[in-house]
Amino acid sequence: MCPKKQSVTIQDVAKAAGVSVSTVSRVLNGKVDVSSVTQEHIEETIQQLGYTSNLAARSMRSKRNHLVGLIMPDIAYPFAWEVMKGVNRAIAESEYDLLVYTRGDVRKYGTAAHEQQIVSLLNGSITDGLLIVAPVSEEFFSNAPIVSVDHLAVRPGYPSVHSTNYEGALEAVRYLLSLGHRRIGFISGRQELISSNRRFQAYHDALAEAGISLDQNLIAPGDYTTATGYTYAKQLLNLPQPPSAIFAANDQSAMGVYQAAQEMNLRIPEDLSLVGFDNIPEAAYLNLTTVDQFIAEMGYQAAKILFRLIEGETLETKIQQLPTQLVIRGSCQVLLSERASAS
Amino acid sequence: MCPKKQSVTIQDVAKAAGVSVSTVSRVLNGKVDVSSVTQEHIEETIQQLGYTSNLAARSMRSKRNHLVGLIMPDIAYPFAWEVMKGVNRAIAESEYDLLVYTRGDVRKYGTAAHEQQIVSLLNGSITDGLLIVAPVSEEFFSNAPIVSVDHLAVRPGYPSVHSTNYEGALEAVRYLLSLGHRRIGFISGRQELISSNRRFQAYHDALAEAGISLDQNLIAPGDYTTATGYTYAKQLLNLPQPPSAIFAANDQSAMGVYQAAQEMNLRIPEDLSLVGFDNIPEAAYLNLTTVDQFIAEMGYQAAKILFRLIEGETLETKIQQLPTQLVIRGSCQVLLSERASAS
């Protein structure tokens, strides 16, 4: 199917060039103590034979591979894509190549043990450092640096970049309150993630500020997916006293709410006010009001930090918070305040 | 920064369990000739020590790693994202994990030599097989299977999945002709890719069919990016006799044309008819007429084929063509035909 030519090793090159393996290795690693004559000769031979060093073997002996890893449970959802965009930019600007590792499904992943396994797999050998998206673990065993994206651990064992989840969510709920809403539903995120808890905490606090006590009926569990967003939105909207507004813990669940509302012939924002956390492109097209958290920027910053760590810098700041921004789209505000005050 | 605990090796496990390395290895690889007593004991020890096998070392000795690679020049553009979605789905359904390799920028990549280098790097050691997106090379040295996505080689050295570029483009141009257009501009794709040439060939043939000879002024080079799409669209539209319609070789360049038209206060489709190849979500939101090529499906199919190849199947078909579909959005057709016939 394709030329099975048994891969050529450093030995073959040495033999062909009539030198020892170590000399070839020296050339390969840009060491200086090689005469320019042999240097050129070896390089020529490498060209001719089409030699490429074996990653596995090389990784086993040397420290640096100019390769960093990005671990994601799944690469097919908008959040992942945004993170990758940011990381990709940092990679393009750098000397490193990127290896994105995924199992393709959160369900094939998700436990701390799994995470540790993948970390060991990559960082123990082939990568110089690792970026981990929304990890569950607070600490990892690893001999190369790790930076997490979107995970604010209480006492993190690694540097971390995330957005101001609490502040952003606070603003979102305050906004809905400012429109006159009193019954605001909440679709939660994955319980095990801190980001989700922070957003819930803000929901709680904003309501408390306004003197509204929590109504458990208006709080729906969720897991950051469209499917549950849809399911629980239906449930909320079918209550005897449905909420007049919903705050969804992320974009995906907001999309679910959107779908549910459409199906129930509720117009957004006329009949139902909706705000979602996150800033995927789709939101803009649908005129959804969102709390943008600059996901790509988080990926970019995390990668930059990782590079510095790999270079040997010791950074003071372990946690970096990137700002969020409430983006109100369309004519949401006016219509809603009219409706809300009328009710 | 994070616990630097020197990674535990198979030796450590052996020592702790009071057995030899080979016995541990046997357990690790599910060999049967181990007494269930020691088996359990070893597994326990592995748990306790938190041992994970070293990818590099393992790769060096064994054939299968349950890991496949996906090589992309850049993972931050919509086409890449679509491919990844498809591949991700296949991965989720499979026993394999995925490693996406990128340099973050086409410019850090692109030559056949580079491609071969990455192929050797991955396939020679850690991955069981490789998916390559839009490769330039027609052949690779590799001892593990390779499947390409979106590259119809004349005499491919590897199985390949791509869409019916020619047929789709033919349909697109015929459609524009059916609206009455006679001056149809073309924004080309990357010259070195066959997909681009096929789309151009169809443009040529469709015009010939209609008895229209090629006007070189209406043919703009391009490279599948938004930037060049924009630049050349401006150029085309500023001609003394501008085209009344443009066929862009892909979505990205179509977006560029879109931007240029907006800037020149040309409404689409009223003032300029535009069809782009590819099916990224943005196109739908902008009501762009497109030739959908089901990019994600290509990724999915390619991955499926790769899995079969790895399992040892020898496939007859080397090339799989997935259908394309002209999707006419909005009220494009009517408006255009009116304008075209009026002019």
Add this chain to the structure above:
DNA sequence: GTGAAAGCGCTAACAT
């Protein structure tokens, strides 16, 4: 059923 030993391709002392 288990251990000893060879070696995968490479790098890094240590020699020369």
Add this chain to the structure above:
DNA sequence: ATGTTAGCGCTTTCAC
């Protein structure tokens, strides 16, 4: 400036 040699952590004969 170059060759020799000892492993890196693992799998895999081949003994026992």
